[in-house]
Amino acid sequence: MDSDSDSSDSGHAGVGLSDPTIAKGRRAMLDLVNRLSSTGVQLDIDLPRIAVIGNQSAGKSSLIESISGVSLPRASGTCTRCPTECRLSRSSAPWRCTVELRFITDKNGTPLGQARTEPFGPPVSDKSDVEERIRRAQRAILNPSKLASTFLADDLDDGEHDANELAFSTNFISLAISGPDLADLSFVDLPGLIASSRGAGGSDREIKMVEGLVESYISKPSCVILLTVACETDFENQGAHHLTKKHDPEGKRTVGVLTKPDRIPTGEEDNWLPLIRNEVEPLENNWFCVKQPSSADLKEGITWAEARERENDFFSLTGPWATLDAMYHRYLRTPNLVDRLSAILSDLISKRLPEIHLELENALQQAKSGLSQLPPPPATDPVSQVAAMLSAFAQDIEKMVDGVPRVEGLIQRIRPAQQTFRKTIQSTVPNFCPLEGSTKADVAEDFLQSTKDDDEVAAGEMIYVDAVAEKADNLNSARARELPGHHPFFVQVTYIQEFTAKWDAPAHLLCRTVSRILGEQLRGLVSEHFSAFGQGLLAQRITMLLHQHLQQRTEAAHALVAKLIDLEMPAPLTLNDHYLSDYRTKYLARYRAAREKATNRKFATQLQNHRPYEDDGYSSPTTIDEILGKFASMGLSGLKAEDFAKLLPQDRMAPALEIMADVRAYFQVAYKRITDNVPLAIDYELVRGVGRDLLPLLYTNLGVGGKEGERICRELAQESPNVANRREELTKRIERLENAAKELVTIEM
Known part of the structure; x- marks a missing residue:
């Protein structure tokens, strides 16, 4: 290429996309995409653009040079090892090129949440300096552990070309080129596909990496695929074509370009003509053929005007191209290709505009919704903020223990355990039978079914009346001042102690169950209030404090429950005489009636x-x-x-029946008392106990009310890095989308 800037400008003026006669509407479409791309919104929506792909040394770089008017680095082997984005924009100002590095992954290849743009040197005003700047920028991309500014040094050692940290990279170089003879257009030159892992091509990993990179571009519906195929290689061996067919099987958004027609082996020229005539591998936008200057031509300093003139002579004078019908000559030569690309891209943009509007609105709504779901950002007054958070947390604890109308509320989750406790205590009812043990089982069972209350579920063995009488006789030696024929009250006490001794285990089980459920509810509230705050430190410390507090309240509840059970153990006692007498009369009548029915x-x-x-x-x-x-x-x-x-003769089991009625009646009194008092004790000491004086406890143990309170609050109020990063990512996305939306509003058709 001519090193003189002016001659380069004049040599490239008026070619293809640079033609000032392009319609104003088309320019407006291309300019719109360029402005949208400058906002970075391509990270969020699919913007129309052109991706240039092909196998290694397929002539891609030469094609890019002819469109952009700048030379790209050339060397043996792979020339392009990272994507190069060209953003052309027409301007009345003098020609200039700004080079930037776009990082979408870190040095380990992990995707970044937010793409990072880094300027690479000052703008370039001389076209002859662009090639060297791009070469250095690619070195910076391929060596991510080093400062990019290192590669701007004038004394950069060219011998380090083979010592790059990476063979390829998904991070890319962005060229923003503006000048009076340019149209507004964006396209990307992608690394050439490697045909083999042997030799200078690369490893299997590199092959897959390049294929994945290319596919990430051409798989998007709004990407126009500019497929370059070198005529010096058999068409069947062109891997880029197979990849294109995978993502555009109908050929609706692919433009085929045959390069290096001057290197077709003698006698094989006719093999390529069916492509130009769209007879084989047809594409909706057809196949084109171009001839770019060789490396030797560029070294001689050929201008772009001379290159276009030589290309025209080649297709006009060289067979079989010169003998093609006139209608197919519109698919030959670079200016025809570039003009067709301009039309395709502008039409695609025009069709995509309504969709882009809708996608922007949806993406903006989603981003704002995501931002609203994040916790509020840290306040400037951390002391007040932490105090407000603790107060709100304590209020929610109070609401939780009072009960909320929610299926998964604390009280609702505790109630099944309380019902289980009641049924377990109820099942300890003495299973008295007023019949002798020698009675047939079916007769005894009939009695139980006909005389038990609806809610009775006795779990113990049946206690027959003769067993009661025998036990009373055995204990008769303990008779004190009782008259003959009267059994000592110790007989009733023995039976009562038997069932009250069974109440300890279920009572403490209820206490442990309530403590577990309460702990789960507390952890849920801690997470809800504090998980996104203080980098997790505040939530962790409150969780530990509440765990200790819950243990203390649980121990207090167990102690009170144990006291209630102990109160039932020494001897029966009730002041509810009327209630006890009614039940005694009821059960004694049942027992007597059953015996009368069975014996007579x-x-x-x-x-x-x-x-x-x-x-x-x-x-x-x-x-x-x-x-x-x-x-x-x-x-x-x-x-x-x-x-x-x-x-009827007096029943010899009458004293035993009275003992059974006494015990059964007292069970009814004590059972109802214990099934109320134990849950009430647990509720007072454990459930409501957790919420009592909670706020002072948190203030004291967190230290937020002491001398170091401000420092501690500032430390606790630090936002989680994940939340902070997410907030920054969403904020930048909203900014991008809003800027893009403004560009759409201001478009002039």
């Missing part, structure tokens, strides 16, 4: 089924009615059928 079944059945005789014919006289009539004739009038029960 026929007589008891007669009494049970007896209905007084009525003269109206609705009932017939029974034996009992006849007997009552005979007694009346003897002068014993006024007797009733139920009076016959008094004729």
Whole structure:
């Protein structure tokens, strides 16, 4: 290339995209994408652009040079080892090129949450200096552990070219080129696809890396694929074409470019003409063929005007290109290709505008929603902020222990455990049977089913009346001042102690269960209030304090529960005489009736089924009615059928029945008392106890109210790095999207 800037400018003026006769509407479309790209919004939405791909040494760089008017670095082997973005913009100011480094991954290849742009030297005003600046910028990209400014030094050792840290990189060079003879356009020159891992090509890892990089661009629907195919290599061996078919199988957004037609082996020229005629591997935007100056031509200082003139002569005078029908000559020569690219890209932008509007709105809404879901940023007054957070936390604890109308609330989660405790205590009811143990099992079972309360579920073995009598007789030697025939009260106490001894384990199990549920609820509230604050330190310290506090309240609850159980153990006691007497009468009647039915079944059945005789014919006289009539004739009038029960001999098990009724009635009193008092004690000492005086406890143990309070609060109020990074990322995204939205509003069609 000519080193003289002016001659280069004049040689490149008026070619293709630089043609000042391009329609104003097309320029507006291309300019819009360039302005949108300058906002960085391509990180969020799919912007239309051109990606130049091809195999190694397929002539991509030469094609880029002919479009941009600047020379790219040339060397043996792979020339492009990282993407090079060219952003052309028309300007009335003098020609200039700004070089920037765009980092999307760190030095270890890990994607960055936010792309980083770093200027690489001052703007270039002489085209002849661009090639060297790009060469140095690529060195900086391939050596991420070193400062980029190192590679701007004038004494950079050229011998270090083979000592790069990376063979390829997804980070890229961005060239912002502006001048009076340029159109607004963006395109990316991607590293050439490596055909083999042998020799100078690269390793298998590098092959996959380059393929992945290329695919990350051409897989996007708004990417126009500029596919370069060198005519000096068999078409079937062009890996770039196979990759293009994968992402654009119908060829709707691919433009094919045949390069190096002057290197086609003699006699094989006709093999390439079917592509130009779109007869094989057809593309919607057709195949083109261009001829760029060779390395030798560039070393001789050929101008771009001379290069275009030689290209025109080649296609006009060299067969078989010169013999093609006139209609196919529009697919030959660089100016025709560049003009077609301009039209394709501007049409694509025009079609994509409504979609871009919608995508921007959706992306902006999502970003703002994500930002609103983050905790508020740290306040300038950390003492007040921490105090407010602790106060709000204590208030939520108070609401939680008071109860909230939510299925997963604390009280709602505790209630099943309380019901289980009640049923467990209830199941310890003495399983008394007023029949002897020799009674048939089905008769005894009939009694239990007919006499038990609806909510009774006795879990113990059946206690027969003769066993009760035997136990009373065995303990009769302990009779003190009781009259003969009366058993000592110690018999009832023994049975009562048997069931109260079973209450300790379920009571403490309820306490442990409530403590576990309460701990889970507390940890949830701590996370909700403090997880995104103080880099986790505040949440950690509060969790430890609450764990200790919960342990103390749990121990206090266990102690109170143990005291309540102990109160039931020594001897029975109740002042609820009426309640106890009612239950004693109820159960004694049940037991006596069952025995009468079992021992005098026929007589008891007669009494049970007896209905007084009525003269109206609705009932017939029974034996009992006849007997009552005979007694009346003897002068014993006024007797009733139920009076016959008094004729039965006295039950020898009557004392045992009274013991059973006493014990069963007292169980009812004590069971209801303990199933209320134990949950009440746990609620007072543990559930509500956790919330009592919580705020002073937190203030004291965190130290926020002491002399070091300000320092501690400032330390605790530091925002989590993850949250801070996320906030910064969303804030930058919102800024990008809003700037892009403003550009869309200001477009002039």
